Amino acid sequence: MAENKDLNREIDKRVKIIDNKLKDAFSLIKKDIQDIKSNSNKTSKVDTSHIEQKIEQLKKEISQRPSHITNSAGNYKEVEKLKLQLLELKKEQQLKEKIESEKQKQAKLEHKLALKKQEANLLEKKSKELVNIIEQSNKNFTSNLKELQRQQEILIRQSKEQQEKILQETTEKQEQLRELYEAKIEELKVQHSFDKAKTEAKYSEDLIKYSQEQDALKQEIYDLGKQLDKIQSKKQYSSSTSTSPGFWFSLFSSFSSTSTKSKPVVKEVREEKKQVVKISKDTSKRNAFILKALVILIPLVLLGYVFYANFLASHEFNYFYDVGSVEDSKKPYLTPLNRVSDIINDSDNSYRNLTSNLVYFEVPVPIGANSIDIQSKILNTNSESNIMIGAKNKQDWSYYQKTAYSSFLESLDSPIYSDTNITIWKTNSEAKDIISISEIENGARVATDLPLKLQQTDTTYEIQNSTINTVLRGGHTFYVYLKDSLDLYVEKRDLNWYNGTDEMNVSLYDLEGNLLGNTMLSDDGFSLTERKSNTTVSGNLNVQNLNSGVYKLVFSDADVLITQIKINTDKIVTNKIFLGNANTYTQQGDKETTIFSSSTKDTVLRFNTYHAPYSQNITIGNKVLEIKSANSNSPFNLSSGSYYITSPKSNVIVSSSSFLTFSEKNYFEPFKYTITSIPTSSADLSGIDYIISGYKPTVKERNWIITNTQFNIEDLYTQNNKLSLLFNVPALSGESNSTGQVGVDWINITVNKNGFSIKGI
């Protein structure tokens, strides 16, 4: 209805607008006609008046002239008359011209009028059309409305019918239910009355029985009283002491329970009562027991749950540190704050930059946790910068660090194998593809950061005693081939460059890392910085009952020179030798030292000296390498083969992934495959077949990377159930000139705790 009203209102509004337009058009036309008429009247009047005045004036002049003048000059009068005629003619002509021009104007106006009329007609026509359209729409609308009203009526009728139907059904159901209910009530009533009648009958029976018994008892008591009275009267007792039968009745009635006939009934009642009391007590006891059991169950359930959670169930605890979030602004996750920036907000992330190389964070570690996975979203604008994540592993400041982002490893081709524990890259195209450490072929060279077990070769050697007189500086680690026993003699000379005593431990280990024997070479007695090295200290190490094979001989690091080694084997190799036969240590002049190296693969030798005067030319086979300055750690690419390496001045550290020794006869290949540390640049990849690492390649997300690092909790140190972790970015240390930023957006830590399990099940 409201729509209908709106439509009618709209139609009225439009009709009014058209009417107004038509009225305006007609009024304009009328006004124009009026203007034309008034203009034509005005022009004729104004244009002829002055001529007519002049004619009137001339007529007056002619008539006013004296007759003599008129007679004397008859011609003149004639002239005057002609002038008048001429003026009249002029007037007539002017009038004609005016009429003509007015006619033209009138024609124009009529034309305009015709146009306006035409326009008015058009408007009228249009308005008629509009009115027709509106009428048509109105008709349509009305018919639609009627149709809708008809449908509505049908629907209402149907709805009413349905309602009535439902109502009828409901009423019927209600009626049925009511009937059922009434029948049930009736049935219950019957049952109840039946029960009642039954109970009443029983009661009546009992009552009759009891009253009969009571009457019998009364009679018995009465008889007894009578008999007693008789006996008493016979004994001639005084009347004052005699008692009536009523007395005996009351007396016996008080002891009626003892009467023989009443006994079973009373007993029955008592027993029944006892039974009821017993049942009641039992029920109370049972309820109390259940209640107590339930109440005791509360702490038991709680303790049981805590036990189950701690010792039996597996758990995965997740801690998400959203660096740069509101929580972080209130209580920063990363500390100390002077090593991180303020919160940075860009369009996608809010984060903090690490401004120094050691930034710490903590994570709760529950008792019995096994491993910890650390994922972090990091922005590393300097792709050359490595990022380490460390976990505290000792009470003192000590962190077991793993590489979270390695620029070198990221620059390698895709790994040939990767799982949760190891990732394997093949760096030598000729090496075969492997998917586990056990598949590494003999003679391969493996760079790794994992504690891979060294596997000795099956080759056996005939060994002889040997004496090594090459002077060595500080600690060294050798691999030696032994049979049955180790007989070692060592001489050392303390340098006394640094404060403190200079003991040196000499230890023998098997390849499992078990200590088999050790000895200590004591200090020479000078513990200050005297720089005296005159006294020689020697020691022996004897270890018996050894199987033939490769062993690790370790000389601990100390401020000493090892001047002589006598050992019952001539197979002794190492990866690093510090040549010490230099004047700066011995005060006996710089001595030339020669060592030997052999390799079946290309390798890299590195030479370094700590002292600038010992920059020197090293001869490797027939080639020469110049050590140009101190601490240059100069590399030399060595092709496969055997080489003598000569240092003219000594005081040089020689290191390599292949083995070094003192002479050709001392050389042997101790292991099936060689293990070396992961190089830091592709230049050092020469000769390395595989890189096996616990490093997880990062996942890239726009400019950000997501790192993944895993630690075993067993290797770590927790305090108050909290583990300290750190970000170590060497490029951010004060010593580094590296530029760029390292941002941390979030750290997601998952602590895994394995549940109880029996092996094999």
Place this chain on the structure above:
Amino acid sequence: MDFQLKGYKVEIISSIFQSLLVAYLILLLIEQIWVGSVSTYLNLNYLLIAVIVFGVLDVFSEHKKRKEKPANWKDYTFISVLGILGFVIIKFKTVELEWLSWVISIIAGILIILISLLVIEEDED
């Protein structure tokens, strides 16, 4: 306003309160000795709320008067065990204080025993 719970409800509330309190104290002790072993899996504050609620209800309950028995050897043994337990726990928690740890834990153990004895004697009077 006289608001008091009566009847069997009193027994139930009292039992639940005692049970929850004991559970709470045991769990708190475990948490103190093995930090994180309870709080990692169970928020003890929720249990404390339950203990407080039932404690308040227990206070408003009308209890039957119990017969007061004189203290016997069992009570004295129990007190001694509590004193020793207190001493051990405090020693364990203050072990980093070295010799001071002994002093604190011994004094605490003695205090536990003395205060308990005082309470028992007072009850008897």
